[in-house]
Amino acid sequence: MNSIKFALFRRAPKSISNALARDQKVNVNAEKAILQHDKYIELMSPLVANSVILPALEEYPDCCFVEDTAVNIKPGVLVFTRPTEPSRQGEVDSVVEAIDRYHKDLKTYRMNSKSDGGDVLVIENHLFVGNSTRSGPSAHQEWDKICRENGMIFHAINVGNDALHLKSLVTYLGQDIGLMVVNNHSGLKVMEEIKLHITNLTFIKITNILGANMVRIGNTVFYQGLFDPEIKYLTNLFHKISWQNLDMSELAKVDGALTCCSLLIK
Ligand code: CIR
Numbered sequence: 001m002n003s004i005k006f007a008l009f010r011r012a013p014k015s016i017s018n019a020l021a022r023d024q025k026v027n028v029n030a031e032k033a034i035l036q037h038d039k040y041i042e043l044m045s046p047l048v049a050n051s052v053i054l055p056a057l058e059e060y061p062d063c064c065f066v067e068d069t070a071v072n073i074k075p076g077v078l079v080f081t082r083p084t085e086p087s088r089q090g091e092v093d094s095v096v097e098a099i100d101r102y103h104k105d106l107k108t109y110r111m112n113s114k115s116d117g118g119d120v121l122v123i124e125n126h127l128f129v130g131n132s133t134r135s136g137p138s139a140h141q142e143w144d145k146i147c148r149e150n151g152m153i154f155h156a157i158n159v160g161n162d163a164l165h166l167k168s169l170v171t172y173l174g175q176d177i178g179l180m181v182v183n184n185h186s187g188l189k190v191m192e193e194i195k196l197h198i199t200n201l202t203f204i205k206i207t208n209i210l211g212a213n214m215v216r217i218g219n220t221v222f223y224q225g226l227f228d229p230e231i232k233y234l235t236n237l238f239h240k241i242s243w244q245n246l247d248m249s250e251l252a253k254v255d256g257a258l259t260c261c262s263l264l265i266k
Contacts, residue, residue: 002047002048002049004217004264004266005049005265006050006051006102006265007044007045007050007051007262007263007264007265008051008052008054008098008099008265009041009051009052009054009261009263010053010054010055010056010057010064011034011037011038011041011053012033012037012038012056012064013058013060014056014058015030015061016030016062016254017033017061018061019061019062019256020061020062020087020088020254022164026253027253028250029250033250036249036251037064037248037251037261040248040258040261041053043222043244044217044262047218047220048217050102052098052102052103054066054098057091059090060090060091061087062087062088062091063091064251064261065118065256066260066261066263067117067260067261068081068091068118069081069083069092070092070263071120071122072122072263072265072266073120073127074150074152075266076107076266077150078099078109079108079110080095080108080109080110081116082110082113082114082115083114083134084114084115084116084133084134096110103265106265109146111142112142113136113138114134115129115134115135115139115142116134117260117263118164118166118168118259118260119132119135119159120143121166121167123179123194123198123201124198126152126153126155126197126198127143127147127152127153127154127155128156128194129143129154130156130158130167131156132163132164132166133164134165137156140154153197155193157193159186160186160190162185162186162187162209163186163209164255165260167213167260168182168209168213168257169187169190169209169212170182170191170194171212171213171259173216174216176238177202177204177216177238177241178201179191179202179203179204180212181203181204181206181212182205182206182207182212183205184209187212188205191203206226207226207230209225210257211223211224211226213260214258214259215262215264219242220241221241221244222244222245222246223243223246224248224249231243231245246258248261
């Protein structure tokens, strides 16, 4: 069953070669990045009943990373964020407009404090928000208030220095699969912290940091950067799932993973 009712994507701009990057020395091939991103949209958008693909915004080099602009915290509730980096704050208005136009029936919030959607991990009625360079204490207070208004439980969780966002380290693929977590110091710390709050959860350790960030739509899971034994293990364990490989290596150079290129709404 596919619980995702609406998906929003934005084409990658040619200016993606000027996107923010933790490694200042990267050299992004914009043409290749756009093709990789087009493939992502081509494979994912048909799986959702209502998909909207917005055009690129050349003045915003990071505009295809729409996950950072809004978070669907539970069915019917969407929180528009305020991305931390000044060069990204203008991305939100056009996402607000698109949601207003194509998917009106939502309760929405608009945050005052700075926080990136990539820092927000929803596991059933728990909302974990990274304590990272992109989401700090005032955002945590705001997320906590939103959670309380929506019957959810808020937790702040340290991201450490290995990753940009919380969801670079872990992603949740639903109760039947569990949580993918990168097998490094920061990932394992996050796992221990989550275990304190949710006991009946399966954790699957992934070697490569890129691999721990996966997207599930219905019974399809999109992944990248897994080693052969890992994908064999997952395929054997979860044979009802269709495991789809993607190559988003150019976007990874500017810290983009898989979840960040779509806004999926239940
Ligand atoms: C940034 O630094 O904001 C972008 N270059 C990458 C954002 C990736 N977003 C995400 O994983 N949620």
